[in-house]
Amino acid sequence: MTVVTVDIADRPYDIHVEAGLLGDIARHIAPYSRSGRLLVVTDDNVAKHVWPEVLGALTRANIGAEVFVLPAGEAGKSWGQLEKLTDWLLEHHIERSDHIIALGGGVVGDITGFAAHVVKRGCSFIQVPTTLLAQVDSSVGGKTAINSSAGKNLVGAFHQPSLVLIDPDVLVTLPTRQLAAGFAEVIKYGLIDDADFFSWCEDNLDAFFAGNAAAREYAIVHSVQSKARIVAADEKELNGTRALLNLGHTFGHALEADTGFSDRLFHGEAVAAGMALAFRYSVRLGLCTVGDADRVSALLERAGLPASLAEADVTANGAQLVEYMLHDKKMSGGTLPFLLASGIGQSFLSKDVVLGDVASFLDAEAQS
Numbered sequence: 093m094t095v096v097t098v099d100i101a102d103r104p105y106d107i108h109v110e111a112g113l114l115g116d117i118a119r120h121i122a123p124y125s126r127s128g129r130l131l132v133v134t135d136d137n138v139a140k141h142v143w144p145e146v147l148g149a150l151t152r153a154n155i156g157a158e159v160f161v162l163p164a165g166e167a168g169k170s171w172g173q174l175e176k177l178t179d180w181l182l183e184h185h186i187e188r189s190d191h192i193i194a195l196g197g198g199v200v201g202d203i204t205g206f207a208a209h210v211v212k213r214g215c216s217f218i219q220v221p222t223t224l225l226a227q228v229d230s231s232v233g234g235k236t237a238i239n240s241s242a243g244k245n246l247v248g249a250f251h252q253p254s255l256v257l258i259d260p261d262v263l264v265t266l267p268t269r270q271l272a273a274g275f276a277e278v279i280k281y282g283l284i285d286d287a288d289f290f291s292w293c294e295d296n297l298d299a300f301f302a303g304n305a306a307a308r309e310y311a312i313v314h315s316v317q318s319k320a321r322i323v324a325a326d327e328k329e330l331n332g333t334r335a336l337l338n339l340g341h342t343f344g345h346a347l348e349a350d351t352g353f354s355d356r357l358f359h360g361e362a363v364a365a366g367m368a369l370a371f372r373y374s375v376r377l378g379l380c381t382v383g384d385a386d387r388v389s390a391l392l393e394r395a396g397l398p399a400s401l402a403e404a405d406v407t408a409n410g411a412q413l414v415e416y417m418l419h420d421k422k423m424s425g426g427t428l429p430f431l432l433a434s435g436i437g438q439s440f441l442s443k444d445v446v447l448g449d450v451a452s453f454l455d456a457e458a459q460s
């Protein structure tokens with residue numbers, strides 16, 4: 093087992109990564125159950141594929157569990173579901189000392205974390221992520237949110253979990269397209285500041301997708317180490333360090349908006365195309381070599397991810413895409429900070445990007 097600590101000032105917490113962990117989850121979780129019972133939140137796919145194993149492990153350890161099942165997918169992160177979930181927690185007499193268990197992907201983790209933040213003015217929660225995206229990204233760092241009619245993740249809070257439990261084996265039932273979407277965020281850590289890890293991804297991509305246990309565990313551990321380091325340096329995205337995690341996300345957000353935040357383009361797929369665009373835009377600005385941008389696209393495409401507007405099936409023109417970027421919550425003070433790169437593993441935040449130029453770049457991309 094590998095333990096990574098997220099070293100946040102007054103409330104550090106651990107991430108445990110171990111193949112087979114779920115079969116033995118009671119050992120990790122027993123200290124957090126009050127009078128021998130736990131409140132668990134999941135979604136209907138995870139309830140089918142993962143919950144039976146977890147329930148079996150808890151039952152063997154004489155820990156009782158009540159479970160709240162959300163509808164799978166982005167619709168689970170709504171005001172309506174938040175109301176149902178908080179009512180359910182209160183009906184089950186949740187107390188501030190309780191730890192709610194979030195068993196699922198980013199949707200379950202985000203709404204459970206937010207519910208934990210608001211119910212009884214703040215309870216604790218434990219993340220048990222079951223998608224690759226949640227394991228390497230959303231379960232760590234304490235961003236929680238639901239969607240509102242104005243957009244995605246616009247209502248939320250910073251609320252760190254008390255513990256993160258990751259079992260790489262849980263990915264066996266995850267559809268390959270979801271696995272690839274999560275892998276985009278794995279590649280992102282290499283692109284931000286870790287060229288050696290990017291090379292590792294090139295060398296081990298096939299083993300990872302073939303289900304090689306060592307490759308999967310390494311990719312997850314390395315990713316959470318990167319995320320933990322960045323979050324510890326800038327928990328609330330105030331000094332620019334945490335903003336590096338948004339590499340590919342400004343372009344990606346526009347692509348997601350254009351495809352209606354739907355299953356047409358998963359978040360990780362939009363981020364993949366967004367990272368390829370960020371690198372090619374950096375080439376256009378004379379910051380980065382064509383060779384590096386080509387390496388990025390080649391690796392993404394090997395993972396089955398889109399690396400261009402056409403591959404992401406986006407037909408909007410540059411002006412429309414820039415308009416979507418302006419509605420992104422990451423905009424501050426009327427300017428749009430952009431993540432650019434001077435090479436693989438050399439990303440940086442730029443505040444001098446000219447949006448008209450981004451629009452003409454995207455028009456040129458659409459024609460290439």
Ligand SMILES: NC(=O)c1ccc[n+]([C@@H]2O[C@H](COP(=O)([O-])OP(=O)(O)OC[C@H]3O[C@@H](n4cnc5c(N)ncnc54)[C@H](O)[C@@H]3O)[C@@H](O)[C@H]2O)c1
Nearest residue numbers: 137141164165197198199222223225226230235262265266
């Ligand atoms: N808080 C953060 O820092 C952060 C970071 C990135 C993304 N997010 C959020 O995370 C969400 C996306 O997360 P996601 O990609 O995990 O999506 P998700 O939670 O919708 O899960 C994807 C699909 O996989 C299914 N699933 C989950 N685990 C499975 C398993 N082991 N086997 C089979 N099916 C399984 C789910 O039911 C769902 O249908 C978005 O809402 C996004 O905004 C949050």
Ligand SMILES: [Zn+2]
Nearest residue numbers: 277341359363
């Ligand atoms: Zn992301």
